[in-house]
Amino acid sequence: MSGGPPKALPSTGPQSLRDMPHPLAGSSSEEAVGGDSTPSPDLLTARSFGDKDLILPNGGTPAGTASPASSSSLLNRLQLDDDMDGETRDLFVTVDDPKKHVCTMETYITYRITTKSTRVEFDLPEYSVRRRYQDFDWLRNKLEESQPTHLIPPLPEKFVVKGVVDRFSEEFVETRRKALDKFLKRITDHPVLSFNEHFNVFLTAKDLNAHKKQGMALLTRVGESVKHVAGGYKLRNRPLEFAAIGEYLDTFALKLGTIDRIAQRIIKEEIEYLVELREYGPVYSTWSALEAELAEPLEGVSACIGNCSTALEELTDDMTEDFLPVLREYILYSDSMKSVLKKRDQVQAEYEAKLEAVALRKEERPKVPADVEKCQDRMECFNADLKADMERWQNNKRQDFRQLLMGMADKNIQYYEKCLLAWESIIPLLQEKQEAK
Amino acid sequence: MNFLHMTENNFSLKKIEISVSEAEKRTGRNAMNMQETYTAYLIETRSVEHSDGQSVLTDSLWRRYSEFELLRNYLLVYYPHIVVPPLPEKRAEFVWHKLSADNMDPDFVERRRIGLENFLLRVASHPILCRDKIFYLFLTQEGNWKETVNETGFQLKADSRLKALNATFRVKNPDKRFIELKHYSDELQSVISHLLRVRARVADRLYGVYKVHGNYGRVFSEWSAIEKEMGDGLQSAGHHMDVYAASIDDILEDEEHYADQLKEYLFYAEALRAVCRKHELTQYDLETAAQDLAAKKQQCEELATGTVRTFSLKGMTTKLFGQETPEQREARIKMLEEQIKEGEQQLKSKNLEGREFVKNAWADIERFKEQKNHDLKEALISYAVMQISMCKKGIQVWTNAKECFSKM
Numbered sequence: 125m126s127g128g129p130p131k132a133l134p135s136t137g138p139q140s141l142r143d144m145p146h147p148l149a150g151s152s153s154e155e156a157v158g159g160d161s162t163p164s165p166d167l168l169t170a171r172s173f174g175d176k177d178l179i180l181p182n183g184g185t186p187a188g189t190a191s192p193a194s195s196s197s198l199l200n201r202l203q204l205d206d207d208m209d210g211e212t213r214d215l216f217v218t219v220d221d222p223k224k225h226v227c228t229m230e231t232y233i234t235y236r237i238t239t240k241s242t243r244v245e246f247d248l249p250e251y252s253v254r255r256r257y258q259d260f261d262w263l264r265n266k267l268e269e270s271q272p273t274h275l276i277p278p279l280p281e282k283f284v285v286k287g288v289v290d291r292f293s294e295e296f297v298e299t300r301r302k303a304l305d306k307f308l309k310r311i312t313d314h315p316v317l318s319f320n321e322h323f324n325v326f327l328t329a330k331d332l333n334a335h336k337k338q339g340m341a342l343l344t345r346v347g348e349s350v351k352h353v354a355g356g357y358k359l360r361n362r363p364l365e366f367a368a369i370g371e372y373l374d375t376f377a378l379k380l381g382t383i384d385r386i387a388q389r390i391i392k393e394e395i396e397y398l399v400e401l402r403e404y405g406p407v408y409s410t411w412s413a414l415e416a417e418l419a420e421p422l423e424g425v426s427a428c429i430g431n432c433s434t435a436l437e438e439l440t441d442d443m444t445e446d447f448l449p450v451l452r453e454y455i456l457y458s459d460s461m462k463s464v465l466k467k468r469d470q471v472q473a474e475y476e477a478k479l480e481a482v483a484l485r486k487e488e489r490p491k492v493p494a495d496v497e498k499c500q501d502r503m504e505c506f507n508a509d510l511k512a513d514m515e516r517w518q519n520n521k522r523q524d525f526r527q528l529l530m531g532m533a534d535k536n537i538q539y540y541e542k543c544l545l546a547w548e549s550i551i552p553l554l555q556e557k558q559e560a561k
Numbered sequence: 562m563n564f565l566h567m568t569e570n571n572f573s574l575k576k577i578e579i580s581v582s583e584a585e586k587r588t589g590r591n592a593m594n595m596q597e598t599y600t601a602y603l604i605e606t607r608s609v610e611h612s613d614g615q616s617v618l619t620d621s622l623w624r625r626y627s628e629f630e631l632l633r634n635y636l637l638v639y640y641p642h643i644v645v646p647p648l649p650e651k652r653a654e655f656v657w658h659k660l661s662a663d664n665m666d667p668d669f670v671e672r673r674r675i676g677l678e679n680f681l682l683r684v685a686s687h688p689i690l691c692r693d694k695i696f697y698l699f700l701t702q703e704g705n706w707k708e709t710v711n712e713t714g715f716q717l718k719a720d721s722r723l724k725a726l727n728a729t730f731r732v733k734n735p736d737k738r739f740i741e742l743k744h745y746s747d748e749l750q751s752v753i754s755h756l757l758r759v760r761a762r763v764a765d766r767l768y769g770v771y772k773v774h775g776n777y778g779r780v781f782s783e784w785s786a787i788e789k790e791m792g793d794g795l796q797s798a799g800h801h802m803d804v805y806a807a808s809i810d811d812i813l814e815d816e817e818h819y820a821d822q823l824k825e826y827l828f829y830a831e832a833l834r835a836v837c838r839k840h841e842l843t844q845y846d847l848e849t850a851a852q853d854l855a856a857k858k859q860q861c862e863e864l865a866t867g868t869v870r871t872f873s874l875k876g877m878t879t880k881l882f883g884q885e886t887p888e889q890r891e892a893r894i895k896m897l898e899e900q901i902k903e904g905e906q907q908l909k910s911k912n913l914e915g916r917e918f919v920k921n922a923w924a925d926i927e928r929f930k931e932q933k934n935h936d937l938k939e940a941l942i943s944y945a946v947m948q949i950s951m952c953k954k955g956i957q958v959w960t961n962a963k964e965c966f967s968k969m
Binding site: 372375376379382383386389390393394396397399400401403404407408410411414417418421422425428522525526529530533534536537539540541543544547548550551554555 | 748753
């Protein structure tokens with residue numbers, strides 16, 4: 125991951141953190157961006173599928189647009205296409221090219237957001253803007269506000285402990301970039317969220333801050349009404365399916381938490397193992413200096429252990445950068461889903477309360493009053509949206525975890541393969557007969 | 562190295578096989594009449610018939626570790642020019658946390674059994690040591706063997722530590738090769754100790770890595786309970802994680818054999834040093850004898866010529882209390898001349914001894930070097946093979962797990 129041998133897919137992403145003038149001044153979406161897109165370096169999945177055909181060159185994707193061609197995202201798209209019943213994709217979003225900006229007041233990172241779309245909601249076929257984490261946070265809040273009946277994907281953690289984590293290290297920035305890219309892709313794949321006005325603004329506006337200040341008040345009808353749901357109603361009968369979802373999410377989050385702890389513990393043990401290996405290898409070298417006939421074999425063993433140490437370091441780096449963040453993301457995801465479920469409960473509770481109030485009034489009017497009808501409407505919309513999102517979420521979760529765990533298995537296989545190669549190559553050296561001196 | 566040659570009584574050579582085949586816990590009374598528990602080892606000797614290669618059990622007896630020690634101490638005294646094979650360690654050292662340092666631990670006992678067998682095989686395959694009578698009796702005479710060894714009086718012949726230390730410091734002209742060899746054995750001891758210490762730590766850490774993976778087994782199983790399509794894949798992958806975690810026990814058990822091979826040469830370094838020390842002693846002895854002789858010759862000369870070049874107490878007292886008579890002087894000169902003659906004889910034989918020692922010792926050291934290079938190369942190869950096997954197992958397990966994940 126950091127300055128290793130040349131990898132399969134090129135990436136301009138984390139290689140350069142150059143200082144740049146103010147992000148929103150220079151870049152313009154009128155610049156031809158086509159053909160310049162960079163694939164996200166999801167190398168491990170590329171290798172796990174081991175199929176060159178998945179890594180399509182620019183211009184090989186549907187709709188003739190040059191799009192990010194990492195095999196993993198491609199595969200995701202192909203599989204999601206199945207879900208959409210053959211619906212052609214008409215929106216592609218990528219996050220890449222992080223750059224550091226040093227200003228008088230602060231230092232921060234921006235990412236380039238590239239959008240390609242044939243949708244009518246977009247004035248231009250392509251956009252390229254730069255955004256910082258704050259902007260993503262704004263977007264997520266706006267989505268939560270305006271689409272409260274839907275599950276909004278999580279963002280990577282906002283706060284990092286200064287001094288413990290270097291916010292500007294290549295590894296950290298790359299990990300964050302991947303998570304932000306995932307975030308936008310999940311929204312892109314969502315049939316409702318991807319059409320959200322705020323999302324559109326995020327992807328296209330040259331000056332996002334101006335939009336933020338305007339305080340856009342384009343809320344959907346349901347959003348508006350749900351916003352004003354009074355709390356404090358007691359829920360009588362939570363429908364079985366939502367109760368089941370709630371229970372599932374509880375256990376799911378618990379298990380993920382455990383897996384996170386196990387993974388962290390493994391990395392910790394591996395690092396301590398690495399520390400010992402780094403002392404172990406050189407002792408053979410020291411010994412080699414004492415010997416004559418055994419000098420080469422001992423030196424060979426020393427070098428071999430050195431190679432294994434390097435392979436181990438790569439494994440722990442990969443697991444830290446690729447595995448743990450995704451786990452954490454899903455824990456955050458289930459947390460935000462729980463709060464959406466709670467909101468749904470409240471909507472139902474309000475409806476039930478109002479209905480009961482009407483029944484108690486013992487009015488003979490056959491029709492249900494308008495506001496109770498509205499409540500019912502609200503509740504049924506919420507239930508429908510949530511059910512649909514849950515199904516989508518379950519599918520995505522399954523793919524994400526399949527990919528994640530296969531990736532973990534892959535990393536370990538590669539580690540052992542590197543070590544195997546090192547030890548096998550030294551056997552002939554060890555068996556060599558010493559030439560007569 | 563199964564067939565070894567041994568002489569029974571310097572007349573006939575037999576082909577034999579030696580094995581330390583069993584270990585047994587025993588209780589008995591020790592020298593202070595207190596009850597103790599110890600382990601006894603069964604030594605079986607088989608004679609090999611030339612004609613059909615079949616072996617017949619000729620001797621079988623039980624020995625405990627202290628008897629092996631006694632044998633070795635005897636060999637050290639009677640063959641000081643030989644690099645005497647070392648015994649396996651008395652107490653478990655360089656342990657990593659999972660292994661116990663308890664002498665009664667079955668794994669330790671088993672490894673010690675192998676080490677003792679190895680010791681006997683080394684002695685039996687040594688061209689000189691294999692002809693030793695005491696060694697032969699060790700294999701064949703169960704009772705009274707200890708008394709027989711003690712009767713040789715070898716303890717008395719042993720050089721005292723103090724004498725050896727003195728010689729090491731004061732020797733002026735030891736053979737350069739022995740200086741280098743001593744230096745080498747010091748370095749070898751230091752580097753192998755370091756290696757064994759770090760290896761134990763490495764084993765410890767590796768154990769931790771593998772065992773933590775076992776936790777995945779449990780959590781995947783629990784998680785699979787709430788999943789529909791993902792459930793089977795998770796469950797079976799979890800099983801592979803359990804297999805992975807369990808595999809480390811055998812892997813590290815195998816590595817202990819490698820550590821034992823290294824330990825043997827760690828202890829061999831001490832045997833090398835013992836030979837060097839003996840050379841220093843012999844050389845120092847020689848130098849002292851030569852010095853004494855030179856001093857006596859000078860004394861003689863002074864008495865004969867009347868010149869006093871060196872201070873002597875006799876000279877002082879003579880001055881103080883009067884000259885000695887010419888008869889007394891003659892007597893003294895005669896005595897000195899006799900002593901000088903004796904001294905010259907002794908010096909000659911000591912010189913010869915010294916040269917013989919150097920020649921024989923160096924021959925055995927060359928033999929030892931060949932053996933060491935061969936054995937350690939083999940050890941490194943077997944270590945590499947162990948690592949290869951571990952890597953292959955790792956690849957297998959993770960490939961299986963990956964397949965389970967792919968079915969999620």
